Amino acid sequence: MKNKHKFSLLFTIVAFLTLFLTGCSNNSSSTAKKSSNNQITVNYTLKQGKKTVSDKSVKIPKKKAKVITGLKKAWKVQETKGFITSIDGKKQNPKKKIYWTYTINGKWATKGADKQAVANKDKVKFTLDKVK
Incomplete structure (x- = not known):
């Protein structure tokens, strides 16, 4: 049971970090595009x-x-x-x-x-x- 709990926690952390880092990178590139368009x-x-x-x-x-x-x-x-x-x-x-x-x-x-x-x-x- 402990292994399932560790795996679940590790999966949740990796998923969260992936979403967080992907979201940050998209925002910075769209900001650069907006400033050059202005x-x-x-x-x-x-x-x-x-x-x-x-x-x-x-x-x-x-x-x-x-x-x-x-x-x-x-x-x-x-x-x-x-x-x-x-x-x-x-x-x-x-x-x-x-x-x-x-x-x-x-x-x-x-x-x-x-x-x-x-x-x-x-x-x-x-x-x-x-x-x-």
């Missing part, structure tokens, strides 16, 4: 005139997927009402008509960086140059 990657390029100054891919949360979110994550940025006035210490100069402008996937933006949404794998290019 972020997007956006490529930012900074140009000064025709010269590329910097190029970075930035991960940002889908919920905050605005141009300015990734820009501020990658560089020190100054802005006024969503319009960029300085990136990484490179300032615009209104007297010389030199401003920061930007495109998304090759098309001119129609909104300020704080309002313009971005999607996964978008390419955002900021250029500091004379505006005609």
Whole structure:
């Protein structure tokens, strides 16, 4: 009788540990999938005139997927009402008509960086140059 009781207890412990460890491993992998589904990657390029100054891919949360979110994550940025006035210490100069402008996937933006949404794998290019 003692052997049956020991076997039953051992079987119960093994079954419990198997279920517990399986449950833990499934939760961690689903959490990793959820966190990667909640972020997007956006490529930012900074140009000064025709010269590329910097190029970075930035991960940002889908919920905050605005141009300015990734820009501020990658560089020190100054802005006024969503319009960029300085990136990484490179300032615009209104007297010389030199401003920061930007495109998304090759098309001119129609909104300020704080309002313009971005999607996964978008390419955002900021250029500091004379505006005609």
